[in-house]
Amino acid sequence: MTGFLTDSLLIANPAISDNPKFENIAGKAVYIIEHSDKGAVGVSLNQNYSKRLEELAETLPLLGNLSEDRLVTKNKVIAGGPLFMDRPWLLSRNPKRYQSTIGNDCLRLNFDQEAFQSCTPDHLPCCSIGTFGWGPRQLEQELAHSLWHHFPSTLDVLESIPFDASVVGAADLLALMKYSDPTPRKAKSRFLSW
Template identity: 55%
Template sequence: MSSFLEDGLLIANPALSEMPKFESIAGRAIYIVQHSSDGAVGVSMNKNYSKSLDEIAGISPLLSHLSSKELVTTKVLAGGPVADDRPWIMGRNPENYKSTIRNASLALNFDEQAFIDNAAHHVPVCGIGTFGWGPGQLENELASSLWHFYPTTRDALERIPFGHDFSGAVDLLIVMKNTELKRKGRVSSFLDRLTTW
Protein backbone atom coordinates (compact mmCIF):
# COMPACT_ATOMS: atom_id res chain seq x y z
CA MET A 1 0.00 0.00 0.00
CA SER A 2 1.28 3.46 -0.86
CA SER A 3 1.55 6.29 1.63
CA PHE A 4 -0.74 8.49 -0.48
CA LEU A 5 -2.40 10.15 2.52
CA GLU A 6 0.91 11.04 4.17
CA ASP A 7 1.65 14.78 4.44
CA GLY A 8 -2.00 15.52 3.68
CA LEU A 9 -4.78 17.36 5.47
CA LEU A 10 -8.06 15.74 6.47
CA ILE A 11 -11.13 17.82 7.24
CA ALA A 12 -13.92 16.06 9.11
CA ASN A 13 -17.25 15.92 7.29
CA PRO A 14 -19.56 18.46 8.98
CA ALA A 15 -22.30 15.80 9.11
CA LEU A 16 -20.27 14.01 11.80
CA SER A 17 -21.67 16.39 14.39
CA GLU A 18 -24.97 14.48 14.03
CA MET A 19 -23.35 11.08 14.71
CA PRO A 20 -22.68 10.36 18.41
CA LYS A 21 -19.81 7.97 17.63
CA PHE A 22 -17.91 10.64 15.66
CA GLU A 23 -19.25 13.80 17.27
CA SER A 24 -15.94 14.57 19.00
CA ILE A 25 -14.02 14.82 15.71
CA ALA A 26 -16.51 17.08 13.92
CA GLY A 27 -14.78 20.28 12.83
CA ARG A 28 -11.27 18.87 13.11
CA ALA A 29 -8.48 19.49 10.60
CA ILE A 30 -5.95 16.64 10.89
CA TYR A 31 -2.46 16.72 9.44
CA ILE A 32 -1.39 13.17 8.50
CA VAL A 33 2.20 12.75 9.58
CA GLN A 34 2.53 9.12 8.55
CA HIS A 35 0.45 6.66 6.53
CA SER A 36 1.39 3.09 5.61
CA SER A 37 -0.05 -0.41 5.50
CA ASP A 38 0.28 -0.42 9.30
CA GLY A 39 -2.13 2.50 9.68
CA ALA A 40 -1.83 6.26 10.07
CA VAL A 41 -0.86 8.89 12.63
CA GLY A 42 -1.95 12.51 12.57
CA VAL A 43 -2.46 15.56 14.75
CA SER A 44 -5.30 18.05 14.92
CA MET A 45 -4.16 21.50 13.80
CA ASN A 46 -7.24 23.59 14.61
CA LYS A 47 -8.03 23.02 18.26
CA ASN A 48 -6.05 24.73 21.03
CA TYR A 49 -5.94 24.31 24.77
CA SER A 50 -7.42 27.23 26.66
CA LYS A 51 -4.37 27.40 28.94
CA SER A 52 -1.15 29.07 27.85
CA LEU A 53 2.12 27.29 27.11
CA ASP A 54 3.52 28.40 30.47
CA GLU A 55 0.48 27.11 32.37
CA ILE A 56 0.56 23.73 30.63
CA ALA A 57 4.34 23.49 31.10
CA GLY A 58 3.69 23.52 34.84
CA ILE A 59 1.79 20.25 34.41
CA SER A 60 3.78 18.77 31.52
CA PRO A 61 7.53 19.09 32.20
CA LEU A 62 8.60 18.42 28.59
CA LEU A 63 6.98 21.68 27.52
CA SER A 64 9.08 23.60 30.05
CA HIS A 65 12.05 23.17 27.66
CA LEU A 66 10.28 25.32 25.06
CA SER A 67 10.48 29.06 24.58
CA SER A 68 7.48 30.75 22.97
CA LYS A 69 9.94 32.84 20.92
CA GLU A 70 11.00 29.69 19.06
CA LEU A 71 7.49 28.49 18.20
CA VAL A 72 5.35 29.51 15.24
CA THR A 73 2.38 29.93 17.57
CA THR A 74 2.32 30.21 21.35
CA LYS A 75 -0.86 28.10 21.43
CA VAL A 76 -0.58 24.46 22.51
CA LEU A 77 -2.51 22.31 20.05
CA ALA A 78 -5.00 19.72 21.29
CA GLY A 79 -3.67 17.11 18.90
CA GLY A 80 -6.21 14.37 19.42
CA PRO A 81 -7.80 11.81 21.66
CA VAL A 82 -4.98 9.23 21.47
CA ALA A 83 -2.19 9.59 24.06
CA ASP A 84 -3.89 12.77 25.23
CA ASP A 85 -1.36 13.21 28.01
CA ARG A 86 1.70 12.90 25.75
CA PRO A 87 3.28 16.17 24.53
CA TRP A 88 4.96 16.47 21.15
CA ILE A 89 6.79 19.02 19.05
CA MET A 90 6.43 19.05 15.27
CA GLY A 91 8.54 20.90 12.75
CA ARG A 92 11.42 20.61 10.32
CA ASN A 93 13.94 19.22 12.80
CA PRO A 94 16.21 16.92 10.72
CA GLU A 95 17.28 14.75 13.66
CA ASN A 96 15.89 11.27 14.25
CA TYR A 97 15.23 10.71 17.93
CA LYS A 98 14.10 7.52 19.65
CA SER A 99 10.49 8.67 19.37
CA THR A 100 10.12 10.33 15.98
CA ILE A 101 7.45 9.94 13.30
CA ARG A 102 8.34 11.78 10.11
CA ASN A 103 7.49 12.29 6.49
CA ALA A 104 9.34 14.19 3.75
CA SER A 105 8.20 17.55 5.16
CA LEU A 106 7.79 17.47 8.95
CA ALA A 107 8.81 15.40 11.97
CA LEU A 108 6.58 14.68 14.96
CA ASN A 109 8.85 14.22 17.99
CA PHE A 110 8.00 12.91 21.45
CA ASP A 111 11.57 12.56 22.71
CA GLU A 112 12.77 14.92 25.46
CA GLN A 113 15.92 15.73 23.47
CA ALA A 114 13.78 17.12 20.64
CA PHE A 115 12.24 19.61 23.08
CA ILE A 116 15.68 20.56 24.34
CA ASP A 117 17.06 20.93 20.79
CA ASN A 118 14.11 22.96 19.53
CA ALA A 119 15.00 26.04 17.47
CA ALA A 120 13.05 28.66 15.53
CA HIS A 121 14.47 27.50 12.18
CA HIS A 122 12.68 24.15 12.70
CA VAL A 123 9.44 26.16 12.30
CA PRO A 124 7.87 24.18 15.17
CA VAL A 125 4.52 23.91 16.91
CA CYS A 126 3.78 21.94 20.06
CA GLY A 127 0.78 19.98 21.21
CA ILE A 128 -0.55 17.11 23.25
CA GLY A 129 -2.32 14.01 21.92
CA THR A 130 -2.63 12.51 18.44
CA PHE A 131 -5.04 10.77 16.09
CA GLY A 132 -4.38 7.16 15.12
CA TRP A 133 -5.83 4.61 12.72
CA GLY A 134 -5.18 0.89 12.37
CA PRO A 135 -4.48 -0.91 9.08
CA GLY A 136 -7.06 0.08 6.45
CA GLN A 137 -9.15 2.04 8.97
CA LEU A 138 -8.52 5.50 7.56
CA GLU A 139 -9.08 4.31 4.00
CA ASN A 140 -12.45 2.87 5.07
CA GLU A 141 -13.39 6.13 6.80
CA LEU A 142 -12.51 8.08 3.66
CA ALA A 143 -14.58 5.69 1.54
CA SER A 144 -17.48 6.31 3.94
CA SER A 145 -17.12 10.09 3.45
CA LEU A 146 -16.16 10.76 7.06
CA TRP A 147 -13.22 12.87 5.91
CA HIS A 148 -12.28 15.15 3.02
CA PHE A 149 -8.65 14.88 1.90
CA TYR A 150 -6.49 17.76 0.63
CA PRO A 151 -2.82 17.78 -0.42
CA THR A 152 -0.77 20.22 1.62
CA THR A 153 1.23 21.90 -1.10
CA ARG A 154 1.18 25.66 -0.78
CA ASP A 155 -0.68 26.09 -4.09
CA ALA A 156 -3.35 23.59 -3.11
CA LEU A 157 -3.91 25.05 0.34
CA GLU A 158 -4.11 28.61 -0.96
CA ARG A 159 -6.66 27.70 -3.65
CA ILE A 160 -9.12 25.75 -1.50
CA PRO A 161 -11.89 27.95 -0.05
CA PHE A 162 -11.59 26.72 3.53
CA GLY A 163 -14.08 28.10 6.03
CA HIS A 164 -13.00 30.28 8.93
CA ASP A 165 -12.84 27.29 11.29
CA PHE A 166 -9.98 25.79 9.28
CA SER A 167 -8.06 28.88 8.22
CA GLY A 168 -5.80 28.79 11.27
CA ALA A 169 -4.79 25.19 10.58
CA VAL A 170 -4.16 25.90 6.90
CA ASP A 171 -2.12 29.05 7.61
CA LEU A 172 -0.10 27.16 10.20
CA LEU A 173 0.75 24.37 7.74
CA ILE A 174 1.69 26.86 5.02
CA VAL A 175 4.11 28.59 7.39
CA MET A 176 5.58 25.36 8.76
CA LYS A 177 6.14 23.76 5.38
CA ASN A 178 6.82 26.64 3.03
CA THR A 179 8.19 29.66 4.87
CA GLU A 180 11.81 30.42 5.49
CA LEU A 181 11.77 32.38 8.74
CA LYS A 182 14.13 35.32 8.94
CA ARG A 183 13.47 36.61 12.40
CA LYS A 184 14.67 37.30 15.88
CA GLY A 185 11.03 37.53 16.91
CA ARG A 186 7.88 37.31 14.85
CA VAL A 187 8.44 39.86 12.11
CA SER A 188 5.63 39.32 9.61
CA SER A 189 2.00 40.17 10.10
CA PHE A 190 1.23 36.66 8.87
CA LEU A 191 3.08 35.09 11.78
CA ASP A 192 1.70 37.65 14.21
CA ARG A 193 -1.81 36.67 13.15
CA LEU A 194 -1.05 33.04 13.88
CA THR A 195 0.13 33.81 17.41
CA THR A 196 -3.26 35.24 18.27
CA TRP A 197 -5.26 32.48 16.56
Protein backbone atom coordinates in the same frame (compact mmCIF):
# COMPACT_ATOMS: atom_id res chain seq x y z
CA MET B 1 -8.34 5.45 -3.42
CA THR B 2 -4.80 4.40 -4.33
CA GLY B 3 -1.57 5.16 -2.54
CA PHE B 4 -1.06 6.63 0.89
CA LEU B 5 -1.84 10.05 2.32
CA THR B 6 1.41 10.91 4.12
CA ASP B 7 1.90 14.71 4.18
CA SER B 8 -1.77 15.48 3.52
CA LEU B 9 -4.45 17.46 5.31
CA LEU B 10 -7.76 15.80 6.22
CA ILE B 11 -10.77 17.89 7.15
CA ALA B 12 -13.72 16.25 8.87
CA ASN B 13 -16.86 16.36 6.76
CA PRO B 14 -19.08 19.08 8.35
CA ALA B 15 -22.15 16.87 7.82
CA ILE B 16 -20.97 14.39 10.47
CA SER B 17 -21.59 16.89 13.28
CA ASP B 18 -25.22 15.70 13.34
CA ASN B 19 -24.11 12.22 14.45
CA PRO B 20 -23.13 12.00 18.18
CA LYS B 21 -20.79 9.10 17.36
CA PHE B 22 -18.54 11.45 15.39
CA GLU B 23 -18.94 14.55 17.54
CA ASN B 24 -15.31 14.39 18.69
CA ILE B 25 -13.93 14.73 15.14
CA ALA B 26 -16.39 17.26 13.73
CA GLY B 27 -14.53 20.34 12.53
CA LYS B 28 -11.05 18.81 12.86
CA ALA B 29 -8.25 19.52 10.42
CA VAL B 30 -5.71 16.71 10.75
CA TYR B 31 -2.23 16.67 9.23
CA ILE B 32 -1.19 13.12 8.31
CA ILE B 33 2.42 12.61 9.37
CA GLU B 34 2.65 9.01 8.26
CA HIS B 35 0.36 6.62 6.38
CA SER B 36 1.27 3.08 5.32
CA ASP B 37 -0.27 -0.37 5.13
CA LYS B 38 0.20 -0.54 8.92
CA GLY B 39 -2.09 2.45 9.52
CA ALA B 40 -1.76 6.21 9.91
CA VAL B 41 -0.74 8.84 12.44
CA GLY B 42 -1.94 12.42 12.32
CA VAL B 43 -2.32 15.53 14.44
CA SER B 44 -5.15 18.02 14.57
CA LEU B 45 -3.94 21.59 14.00
CA ASN B 46 -7.06 23.70 14.56
CA GLN B 47 -7.92 23.68 18.24
CA ASN B 48 -5.89 25.23 21.05
CA TYR B 49 -5.94 24.43 24.75
CA SER B 50 -7.46 27.19 26.85
CA LYS B 51 -4.43 27.01 29.21
CA ARG B 52 -1.20 28.69 28.22
CA LEU B 53 2.12 26.88 27.77
CA GLU B 54 3.35 27.77 31.28
CA GLU B 55 0.18 26.44 32.93
CA LEU B 56 0.34 23.14 31.04
CA ALA B 57 4.04 22.78 31.93
CA GLU B 58 3.06 22.52 35.60
CA THR B 59 1.65 19.04 34.96
CA LEU B 60 3.71 18.16 31.86
CA PRO B 61 7.33 19.10 32.73
CA LEU B 62 8.59 18.38 29.19
CA LEU B 63 6.88 21.62 28.13
CA GLY B 64 9.12 23.53 30.56
CA ASN B 65 11.95 23.17 28.02
CA LEU B 66 10.14 25.51 25.63
CA SER B 67 9.81 29.25 25.51
CA GLU B 68 7.17 30.98 23.42
CA ASP B 69 9.73 32.80 21.26
CA ARG B 70 10.76 29.43 19.78
CA LEU B 71 7.27 28.44 18.60
CA VAL B 72 5.30 29.60 15.56
CA THR B 73 2.17 29.27 17.72
CA LYS B 74 3.70 31.45 20.46
CA ASN B 75 2.09 30.63 23.80
CA LYS B 76 -0.60 28.37 22.32
CA VAL B 77 -0.53 24.60 22.76
CA ILE B 78 -2.58 22.71 20.19
CA ALA B 79 -5.05 19.96 21.13
CA GLY B 80 -3.70 17.38 18.69
CA GLY B 81 -6.17 14.55 19.15
CA PRO B 82 -7.78 12.03 21.46
CA LEU B 83 -4.83 9.61 21.78
CA PHE B 84 -1.76 9.94 24.05
CA MET B 85 -3.15 12.95 25.89
CA ASP B 86 -0.29 12.75 28.39
CA ARG B 87 2.48 13.13 25.79
CA PRO B 88 3.43 16.53 24.41
CA TRP B 89 5.04 16.66 21.02
CA LEU B 90 6.71 19.08 18.62
CA LEU B 91 5.88 19.24 14.94
CA SER B 92 8.71 20.95 13.11
CA ARG B 93 11.21 21.00 10.26
CA ASN B 94 13.92 19.62 12.56
CA PRO B 95 15.67 17.09 10.28
CA LYS B 96 17.09 15.03 13.14
CA ARG B 97 15.44 11.73 14.02
CA TYR B 98 15.36 11.15 17.76
CA GLN B 99 14.45 7.96 19.58
CA SER B 100 10.75 8.95 19.50
CA THR B 101 10.22 10.49 16.07
CA ILE B 102 7.60 9.96 13.38
CA GLY B 103 8.23 11.85 10.18
CA ASN B 104 7.99 12.34 6.47
CA ASP B 105 10.01 14.24 3.88
CA CYS B 106 8.70 17.62 5.12
CA LEU B 107 7.96 17.60 8.85
CA ARG B 108 8.79 15.55 11.93
CA LEU B 109 6.66 14.74 14.96
CA ASN B 110 8.96 14.45 17.99
CA PHE B 111 8.05 13.18 21.44
CA ASP B 112 11.65 12.99 22.66
CA GLN B 113 13.01 15.17 25.48
CA GLU B 114 16.09 15.96 23.40
CA ALA B 115 13.88 17.40 20.65
CA PHE B 116 12.28 19.77 23.16
CA GLN B 117 15.66 20.83 24.52
CA SER B 118 17.20 21.43 21.08
CA CYS B 119 14.15 23.14 19.57
CA THR B 120 15.08 26.34 17.70
CA PRO B 121 12.98 28.98 15.88
CA ASP B 122 14.43 28.02 12.48
CA HIS B 123 12.77 24.60 12.85
CA LEU B 124 9.41 26.45 12.80
CA PRO B 125 8.03 24.24 15.58
CA CYS B 126 4.55 24.07 17.04
CA CYS B 127 3.70 22.28 20.25
CA SER B 128 0.74 20.06 21.04
CA ILE B 129 -0.63 17.27 23.20
CA GLY B 130 -2.48 14.26 21.76
CA THR B 131 -2.64 12.61 18.35
CA PHE B 132 -4.96 10.80 15.95
CA GLY B 133 -4.29 7.21 14.92
CA TRP B 134 -5.77 4.66 12.54
CA GLY B 135 -5.17 0.92 12.26
CA PRO B 136 -4.55 -0.91 8.97
CA ARG B 137 -7.08 0.22 6.31
CA GLN B 138 -9.14 2.13 8.91
CA LEU B 139 -8.43 5.55 7.41
CA GLU B 140 -9.23 4.25 3.92
CA GLN B 141 -12.59 2.99 5.20
CA GLU B 142 -13.39 6.33 6.86
CA LEU B 143 -12.56 8.15 3.62
CA ALA B 144 -14.76 5.72 1.66
CA HIS B 145 -17.63 6.59 4.04
CA SER B 146 -17.05 10.34 3.49
CA LEU B 147 -16.01 11.11 7.07
CA TRP B 148 -13.05 13.15 5.81
CA HIS B 149 -12.16 15.44 2.91
CA HIS B 150 -8.62 14.92 1.64
CA PHE B 151 -6.37 17.81 0.55
CA PRO B 152 -2.77 17.47 -0.67
CA SER B 153 -0.63 19.84 1.36
CA THR B 154 0.69 21.83 -1.58
CA LEU B 155 0.85 25.59 -1.09
CA ASP B 156 -1.82 26.33 -3.73
CA VAL B 157 -4.25 23.84 -2.22
CA LEU B 158 -3.67 24.98 1.37
CA GLU B 159 -4.24 28.62 0.41
CA SER B 160 -7.55 27.79 -1.29
CA ILE B 161 -9.24 25.69 1.42
CA PRO B 162 -12.79 27.07 1.69
CA PHE B 163 -13.80 25.99 5.21
CA ASP B 164 -14.33 27.93 8.43
CA ALA B 165 -11.78 30.13 10.19
CA SER B 166 -10.29 27.43 12.41
CA VAL B 167 -9.69 25.12 9.43
CA VAL B 168 -8.24 27.99 7.40
CA GLY B 169 -5.98 28.71 10.40
CA ALA B 170 -4.78 25.10 10.40
CA ALA B 171 -4.08 25.26 6.65
CA ASP B 172 -2.18 28.52 7.18
CA LEU B 173 -0.13 26.97 9.99
CA LEU B 174 0.79 24.01 7.83
CA ALA B 175 1.68 26.29 4.89
CA LEU B 176 3.79 28.46 7.19
CA MET B 177 5.68 25.47 8.56
CA LYS B 178 6.26 23.84 5.19
CA TYR B 179 6.80 26.75 2.83
CA SER B 180 7.92 29.91 4.60
CA ASP B 181 11.47 31.12 4.90
CA PRO B 182 12.35 30.66 8.58
CA THR B 183 15.01 33.37 8.60
CA PRO B 184 12.69 36.37 8.48
CA ARG B 185 9.68 34.66 10.03
CA LYS B 186 6.67 35.71 7.98
CA ALA B 187 3.45 34.51 9.59
CA LYS B 188 0.09 35.12 7.99
CA SER B 189 -2.13 37.39 10.03
CA ARG B 190 -5.22 35.21 9.62
CA PHE B 191 -3.37 32.28 11.23
CA LEU B 192 -2.25 34.38 14.18
CA SER B 193 -5.82 35.40 14.95
CA TRP B 194 -7.29 31.98 15.75
